[in-house]
Amino acid sequence: MDTLDREIQTPNSGRKQGGWITFPFISGALAGLTLAGGGWVANLIVYLIQVFNLKSIDAAQVSNVVNGGSSLFPIVGAIIADSFLGCFSVVSIFSCISLLGTGFLALTATLNSLSPQPCNDGSSFCKAPSKVQFLVLYAGIALASIGQGGTRFTLATMGANQFHKSQQQGIFFNWYFFSQYTASVVSSTAIVYIEDNVSWGVGFGLCVAANFIGLVIFLLGNRFYLHDKPQGSPFMNIARVIVAAFKKRNLPLSSMGEDYYNEHNHPMTMEAAAPKNSFRVLNCASLIAEGDVGSDSSIAKPWSLCTVQHVEDLKTLIRIIPLWSSSIFLGTPIAIQASLTILQALSMDRHLGQHFKIPAGSILVVVLISTSIFLTLIDRFLCPMWQKLTRKSPSALQRIGVGHVLNVLGMAVSALVESKRLKIVHVHHLQSQPTSIVPMLALWLFPQLVLVGIGEAFHFPGQVALYYQEFPASLRSTATAMIALIIGISFYLSTAIIDFLRRVTSWLPDNINNGRLDNVYWILTVVGVLNFGYYLGCARLYKYQNVEKAVADSSG
Template sequence: MDGSLSHHDHDSHTSSDFGRRRGGWITFPFITGALAGLTLAAGGWLSNLIVYLIQEFNVKSIDAAQISNVVTGFSFLSPVIGAIIADSFFDSFSVISISSCISLLGIVLFVLTETFNTLKPQPCVKEPELCQPTSRLQHAILYTAIGLATIGVGGTRYTMATMGANQFENRKNQATFFNWFFFTLYTATVVSFTAIVYVEDNVSWRLGFGLCAIANLIGLVIFLCGARFYRFDKPQGSPFVGLARVVVASARKRNLQHSSGGSKDYYYGHGGVTDDLVGSATPSSTFRFFNRAAQKVEGDIKPDGSIGKPWRQCTVQQVEDFKTLIRILPVWSTTIFLGTPVAVQYSLTILQALTMDRRIGPHFNIPAGSILVIVFISTAISLTVIDRFLWPTWQKLTGQFPTFLQRIGLGHVLNILGMVVSALVESKRLKIAKTHHLQDQLGAIVPMLALWLFPQLILVGIGEAFHYPGQVALFYQEFPVSLRSTSTTMAALIIGISFYLGTGVINLIQKVTRWLPDNINNGKLENVYWMLVVVGVLNFGYYLVCASLYKYQNVEGADCNSGPDSEK
């Protein structure tokens, strides 16, 4: 995060609609201010969802963790839908505005469940057998609230990242924006995981959810206030249709001989340029099968130079865009099993915290839902240290900044170390539980400070500071221009898939082993973490192979784009 925020560059002086100058750093306070408000709102209910389900809706602990995993996973999958809509039909501004309103409706429903006692079951009396069942109406209100709030999160966070980056033309400014974007994201998350969760646990759920609603509303207002300054990118129709045409056209022309006549045998678009107004040489030699889609065939092109049969004729740019996605897919896939261990760790760490001594001093207990804030504090601090100290030192020693793939690789290593520490800490916790004969006491508190969970969370947080911004910047740089909104959601898609895989892993472990009973004091949770270590090591080996074979498509921005000297 460099000094670019303190001055305006040429990005601040681009002209746009109605002759007004739009874009540049003047938009930054509005976008990050809105991000902060919406993140406070989302973090306030999402981070404490497990505890809310257990305490307010009488859901069993493992079931609550599974529901939380599904909801969190969807909150990271839904941005892909929002990005596709933004790229294809509406602009990012419209998607963010509408999604913010949807999330506000969901949070208001949460407030209503705490305002009217008829909308939630009565608390359990002594034993679980005496719990009042949840009615259909209560379930309907609860899951409607969760669904609306989750959809709102999906349509705002990563679409906002793309919209913010689109305000700049300079790649280094875009990279600087991403650093500040994630710093704001993690800082706001820390506040929501601490202040709002504390209010929910120690004052009232209604007040906590009310603060979430207010934060959401403020974020929406800030975002709308910046409308006069934003640069708007008009959607060009679904880019995925063009990519699908490449596959269909290649298959239909599979018997066509590859051209040996150079660029004149390929179609570049109406007027000899691509749809993006960017000229291109002959198609690349990799994945040559798809080059047939751009070869000219009599009858496929109209006399005026436009495409007559769109499912038989594509432009060279469409073919190259499709190849770009194929090339980056292996690297993208490696990060799925980077995120899965973290997803499992998040939910299980909260369950561990519920069984540990969370006291800090004589009068304060750490809310179990706030324990994960250590990850975000670690990430926020690490982002600053990495950008201001580590990368400049790296540059002095090597002569260049680390590539995005190197950053992601460091994240892999730290993630594995985090899982190793998790296994060791859980092994110690279970030994103490057995020493005090707490295995058969559901809800028993193990005399071990929850502070023991901090080292594993710190390591995972530092790892995220390396691999998460690295993924977003890599995809934004390497993806086709027509898929810019979609590119920034690829990291979100990974996290969403990871949480669903994490849910599947926990279900499988429960069916096949006895490691995860409802009373984790009588289980073998450390075995789960050791299994994740093995998965992480194997996945890191796969990543090294994919990274070594990957060639940057945009060589100019490949070395990166961060650090205090990046603007010089």
């Protein structure tokens, strides 16, 4: 990594800033915050069922809402970072919010007055939590989710901002996701095991400690970071382009570059002076009309005139939206599988040998392990091999496409495994026995999770790199948060789909042994195939705006 390091000297101290010297602090902070978040999120369904006496499908729905919320808040954090505070302040503030929320969750697990009385397995007289107990629980979940969401992808943006070249940024994203998934493996195994076998209080207490340590590590690296300077809300500029284009919709367009407004402090070449011909309807927003420009060459009417750059920035967003939307139905099956696989694991034999039993909340660690392993293989072997064969690095669109295919295969395998599980249920007449363990090893769930994990190793870093490199510079934090927005929408959409299927079918009862979960997976497989076709169409029509230029710059 030393050869890729970027060294920037401050005028007075001569201290190196930016580059790989910042990675230990960023990855250390990421590891601590991921341990904290993963430690309670991974086992939330089990916690709600065993401690707060929620029904299984209801607990899965709550988990989907929580995962959706923690994935939507990165957009809020990104907007604040891009527009007002910068990445460093946003990560610091949201880490403190996460620490507070995790502390509330630890209290619900340690104080008897904040949780309902334990419920015996199979009992129909379980006491529901009180309003105060629900209030503290959901306050902790909300604060922890907000904090986790506000830090995760803003931290990724801050790390990428430490490098100039797209090649270095791509390597950073690979190692960033490797650090994240490795920490998730630890939280989903060690911490979840402690929660299941020692106590929930100790497990959640470790989450609090990990959050605090991550925050301290992040703050210790402050003197090494390159700090970004917010330039005001970029979304206001987008709104101005739309309003100005509407106002001037009847004006005839010009082919002369001097008829369009460019910022006087950012001179452009004659080739780039005029807006491009794509989405011509927006070009009139930068067309200079009488009274639009003041005597000092500044914009006199901000809602009637915009720069060519602002117009082109909006066009860039419009071009990438179809590609972005195709990933929503890439994330939705993963979200549905994540919650329902835990319910499957609860009904299966989770023993490894005579003395060890896999915690149900840890079953998804298979996804994390397979993703971590393949992130390393992709970076060290597959990408160099591809580059030797084709003399090009695999493009972000190619990596995303591979992820689509593997995701579809994962859903198909999920359907086949669930069909086998249901056959065993019927052979042993377990349909009416929700607490009975199906004599089928939970290891049967591993292949589908491995396929999904390998798919994530391809498409998640590919998406983040694509958005970061293609989005306007003023929207860099928002760019990395776009993947989080996809995940958030996917979890909420998965909640809506599960709720819809519960209403119109009998496939998802509280006792999944009496349902048809395999039909759900087959539907997801079909939707995945159709969505992959849509993605191929979008990818074929999309033309890179910045990636090819960045690659040329880095090679030069």
